[in-house]
Amino acid sequence: xxxxxxxxxxxxxxxxxxxxxxxxxxxxxxxxxxxxxxxxxxxxxxxxxxxxxxxxxxxxxxxxxxxxxxxxxxxxxxxxxxxxxxxxxxxxxxxxxxxxxxxxxxxxxxxxxxxxxxxxxxxxxxxxxxxxxxxxxxxxxxxxxxxxxxxxxxxxxxxxxxxxxxxxxxxxxxxxxxxxxxxxxxxxxxxxxxxxxxxxxxxxxxxxxxxxxxxxxxxxxxxxxxxxxxxxxxxxxxxxxxxxxxxxxxxxxxxxxxxxxxxxxxxxxxxxxxxxxxxxxxxxxxxxxxxxxxxxxxxxxxxxxxxxxxxxxxxxxxxxxxxxxxxxxxxxxxxxxxxxxxxxxxxxxxxxxxxxxxxxxxxxxxxxxxxxxxxxxxxxxxxxxxxxxxxxxxxxxxxxxxxxxxxxxxxxxxxxxxxxxxxxxxxxxxxxxxxxxxxxxxxxxxxxxxxxxxxxxxxxxxxxxxxxxxxxxxxxxxxxxxxxxxxxxxxxxxxxxxxxxxxxxxxxxxxxxxxxxxxxxxxxxxxxxxxxxxxxxxxxxxxxxxxxxxxxxxxxxxxxxxxxxxxxxxxxxxxxxxxxxxxxxxxxxxxxxxxxxxxxxxxxxxxxxxxxxxxxxxxxxxxxxxxxxxxxxxxxxxxxxxxxxxxxxxxxxxxxxxxxxxxxxxxxxxxxxxxxxxxxxxxxxxxxxxxxxxxxxxxxxxxxxxxxxxxxxxxxxxxxxxxxxxxxxxxxxxxxxxxxxxxxxxxxxxxxxxxxxxxxxxxxxxxxxxxxxxxxxxxxxxxxxxxxxxxxxxxxxxxxxxxxxxxxxxxxxx
RNA sequence: GCCGAAGUGGUGGAAUUGGCAGACACGCUGGUCUCAAAAACCAGUCCUGUGUGAAACAGGGUGAGGGUUCGACUCCCUCCUUCGGCACCA
Numbered sequence: 071x072x073x074x075x076x077x078x079x080x081x082x083x084x085x086x087x088x089x090x091x092x093x094x095x096x097x098x099x100x101x102x103x104x105x106x107x108x109x110x111x112x113x114x115x116x117x118x119x120x121x122x123x124x125x126x127x128x129x130x131x132x133x134x135x136x137x138x139x140x141x142x143x144x145x146x147x148x149x150x151x152x153x154x155x156x157x158x159x160x161x162x163x164x165x166x167x168x169x170x171x172x173x174x175x176x177x178x179x180x181x182x183x184x185x186x187x188x189x190x191x192x193x194x195x196x197x198x199x200x201x202x203x204x205x206x207x208x209x210x211x212x213x214x215x216x217x218x219x220x221x222x223x224x225x226x227x228x229x230x231x232x233x234x235x236x237x238x239x240x241x242x243x244x245x246x247x248x249x250x251x252x253x254x255x256x257x258x259x260x261x262x263x264x265x266x267x268x269x270x271x272x273x274x275x276x277x278x279x280x281x282x283x284x285x286x287x288x289x290x291x292x293x294x295x296x297x298x299x300x301x302x303x304x305x306x307x308x309x310x311x312x313x314x315x316x317x318x319x320x321x322x323x324x325x326x327x328x329x330x331x332x333x334x335x336x337x338x339x340x341x342x343x344x345x346x347x348x349x350x351x352x353x354x355x356x357x358x359x360x361x362x363x364x365x366x367x368x369x370x371x372x373x374x375x376x377x378x379x380x381x382x383x384x385x386x387x388x389x390x391x392x393x394x395x396x397x398x399x400x401x402x403x404x405x406x407x408x409x410x411x412x413x414x415x416x417x418x419x420x421x422x423x424x425x426x427x428x429x430x431x432x433x434x435x436x437x438x439x440x441x442x443x444x445x446x447x448x449x450x451x452x453x454x455x456x457x458x459x460x461x462x463x464x465x466x467x468x469x470x471x472x473x474x475x476x477x478x479x480x481x482x483x484x485x486x487x488x489x490x491x492x493x494x495x496x497x498x499x500x501x502x503x504x505x506x507x508x509x510x511x512x513x514x515x516x517x518x519x520x521x522x523x524x525x526x527x528x529x530x531x532x533x534x535x536x537x538x539x540x541x542x543x544x545x546x547x548x549x550x551x552x553x554x555x556x557x558x559x560x561x562x563x564x565x566x567x568x569x570x571x572x573x574x575x576x577x578x579x580x581x582x583x584x585x586x587x588x589x590x591x592x593x594x595x596x597x598x599x600x601x602x603x604x605x606x607x608x609x610x611x612x613x614x615x616x617x618x619x620x621x622x623x624x625x626x627x628x629x630x631x632x633x634x635x636x637x638x639x640x641x642x643x644x645x646x647x648x649x650x651x652x653x654x655x656x657x658x659x660x661x662x663x664x665x666x667x668x669x670x671x672x673x674x675x676x677x678x679x680x681x682x683x684x685x686x687x688x689x690x691x692x693x694x695x696x697x698x699x700x701x702x703x704x705x706x707x708x709x710x711x712x713x714x715x716x717x718x719x720x721x722x723x724x725x726x727x728x729x730x731x732x733x734x735x736x737x738x739x740x741x742x743x744x745x746x747x748x749x750x751x752x753x754x755x756x757x758x759x760x761x762x763x764x765x766x767x768x769x770x771x772x773x774x775x776x777x778x779x780x781x782x783x784x785x786x787x788x789x790x791x792x793x794x795x796x797x798x799x800x801x802x803x804x805x806x807x808x809x810x811x812x813x814x815x816x817x818x819x820x821x822x823x824x825x826x827x828x829x830x831x832x833x834x835x836x837x838x839x840x841x842x843x844x845x846x847x848x849x850x851x852x853x854x855x856x857x858x859x860x861x862x863x864x865x866x867x868x869x870x871x872x873x874x875x876x877x878x879x880x881x882x883x884x
Numbered sequence: 885g886c887c888g889a890a891g892u893g894g895u896g897g898a899a900u901u902g903g904c905a906g907a908c909a910c911g912c913u914g915g916u917c918u919c920a921a922a923a924a925c926c927a928g929u930c931c932u933g934u935g936u937g938a939a940a941c942a943g944g945g946u947g948a949g950g951g952u953u954c955g956a957c958u959c960c961c962u963c964c965u966u967c968g969g970c971a972c973c974a
Contacts, residue, residue, distance in 0.1 A: 366971085753909095880955060
């Protein structure tokens with residue numbers, strides 16, 4: 071049998087052995103310091119891809135390292151099992167979503183096991199399991215009780231031919247993915263979670279994460295939450311039943327420059343006007359026909375005069391009110407004051423509709439961009455009555471305070487973050503636990519009636535309304551209050567709900583009385599290291615932070631934040647672009663593993679790039695890693711054969727040198743893993759250790775034997791199968807993965823003599839060897855004895871000596 | 885448009901955070917071994933020039949240009965390119 075084949079069989083052998091011996095089994099032990107290593111759980115799409123492999127291999131390095139540092143490590147895995155693709159598969163292949171999902175899970179589980187990752191499989195969960203989603207429903211009810219969920223009308227994508235709601239990903243360039251009909255917008259009553267109530271706390275929490283999460287992610291979240299400090303100002307509407315319009319602005323200092331108001335087409339004021347004015351009604355109808363996405367992309371500033379005027383509260387000026395497409399209903403109040411001189415959008419609108427542009431802010435230094443463009447920066451107020459002369463910053467405060475005293479304004483904090491729409495008109499998700507009673511109205515399901523189990527006897531065709539609507543014996547139920555007729559909510563929850571708290575469920579995955587027992591979560595949480603793709607920066611990582619804070623408020627968890635440290639890994643690419651089916655540039659993990667084995671695959675993925683960066687797949691690089699594995703194997707064979715050592719006089723010196731080099735490298739490896747996640751450089755240092763051993767003159771002595779033993783332990787973090795095999799070859803009886811990671815010994819890093827570079831005017835000219843910590847004067851003497859330096863200095867005048875001890879000498883000459 | 889990250893040999897990537905640029909690999913070239921090949925091993929490999937049997941030496945070089953400094957891949961300014969996020973947020 072070839073060695074490759076033999077090695078691959080060895081891998082399977084060890085995987086089985088680890089499982090049998092339960093060496094990774096989780097041990098709840100409050101007396102021991104813990105480490106929670108979590109990778110973002112996969113969606114069971116069918117088979118694992120290289121991105122998964124990278125994610126899980128990185129996770130395994132971290133989990134293994136801390137386990138071998140003596141921490142009690144929890145390293146769970148599970149399945150984000152609800153979602154649309156299962157329904158699409160059902161439509162396409164006439165297979166039940168549950169069957170499709172479970173088949174995929176079984177397949178992917180066995181694929182994952184081939185990687186030799188140290189998971190706690192006994193904690194495995196799947197979110198489509200009623201024992202799991204029961205608690206989604208439970209949390210929903212707790213939120214309902216605390217007024218954190220509510221129902222309101224919202225737009226959905228509607229295919230008029232299929233008579234069904236479409237998810238955003240089922241709308242392709244504005245048409246239905248199945249029948250190519252043009253997609254329409256339709257209003258439906260839907261459930262929302264009041265996440266905006268937590269906006270401030272989500273921002274506050276960032277303080278705890280600084281330095282532990284990638285700065286980039288924190289910035290993305292901050293922008294997503296989008297906090298603005300401003301003012302809400304009342305404008306009275308002249309001669310109408312509509313008394314006033316509230317507007318939000320961050321630029322109260324420009325109030326004197328407001329020459330008109332604009333309101334969103336969806337605003338009640340617009341509807342009010344449309345009811346009286348045919349032209350406006352026609353305009354709105356035209357606007358509402360356009361899909362929302364298209365409207366948002368429109369560059370021209372369309373709008374129509376409402377026929378009404380408002381009173382600017384600061385100067386009692388009468389200004390026209392427009393209905394304008396560019397005003398968004400979902401932000402602020404849906405109405406704005408328009409200051410064309412100091413806002414580019416208002417400026418463009420004013421130009422198109424011939425409205426006056428009045429300058430009220432002058433730059434403090436430099437010149438204004440007017441009249442070509444709006445001047446949007448802060449400055450000094452002009453043409454602003456008694457407020458003229460104030461800076462923008464003072465003006466915002468003074469004007470708002472003044473109007474506040476008249477009851478016409480107040481300071482206001484605005485967020486871009488919107489409430490979380492969780493209703494999905496889908497089958498394969500958590501049923502929203504609500505019933506609609508003919509007498510009692512909307513009622514949450516009682517806790518004791520949970521879970522509301524998803525019925526299995528459905529037909530999924532992709533046509534018609536939500537599949538659940540047609541399951542009559544499920545939809546029709548009784549009201550627990552009046553015993554009258556009631557219907558169940560047929561919408562299911564967004565799958566981001568499932569992934570918002572799964573990390574806590576892992577701590578107590580089989581609990582049927584509560585989501586989890588605090589006894590366990592208080593020990594295991596927070597997650598010490600979370601690993602996943604950066605694409606989750608804003609959705610998943612905000613939702614789960616919110617959910618955690620909600621659990622904190624319920625008293626279920628003790629920490630403010632769920633994830634202590636975050637590592638966002640880069641994509642795996644081929645030809646410089648992400649692997650994808652449509653591009654046809656996919657490398658199948660299964661094929662690579664069966665060709666080269668798991669260890670080679672792991673090693674390449676870790677070695678080819680630092681984890682945060684993009685990783686370009688390279689078959690030759692993989693082969694190089696396979697050769698390295700062989701090189702290590704040969705080293706151990708050599709050790710077992712080696713004999714007849716002649717210890718010469720230089721033995722002592724060589725030994726000290728080897729130990730010094732080794733400890734230096736080991737120190738580097740430790741720092742690379744622990745602090746920098748630099749697995750690529752950690753591996754390069756391992757390679758250096760191997761090279762060092764190969765060239766060691768007294769290979770086979772006690773020192774080299776000891777280093778080899780430690781080398782194998784270090785290797786077990788990266789290439790566990792190889793390490794286990796070699797460990798046993800050298801007589802190990804227990805698993806190498808349960809050994810302690812070697813500690814470097816600073817004292818053994820001895821460098822009595824150091825070579826330091828000598829520069830002249832900053833250019834490297836020579837090198838001298840000196841004793842460590844030699845005094846500056848003595849270094850000078852050595853340098854002035856150096857032939858090359860003397861030659862150069864012959865006809866030069868020395869201006870300055872720069873001597874950095876043990877590092878470098880630079881002579882400045884003329 | 886705004887925010888962010890990055891730009892280093894033929895390639896992936898290093899550089900103790902301001903101190904010897906190119907570690908460790910891949911690839912390539914030459915050699916050893918072999919009937920041959922693979923593997924392995926040894927040597928070379930940033931560019932240019934002078935030079936030679938081999939060597940050696942000089943100069944240049946981290947996207948471009950400027951600056952700070954004895955000294956810059958690293959800090960500051962301007963610009964270019966690539967990638968990511970947000971995008972009429974008042």
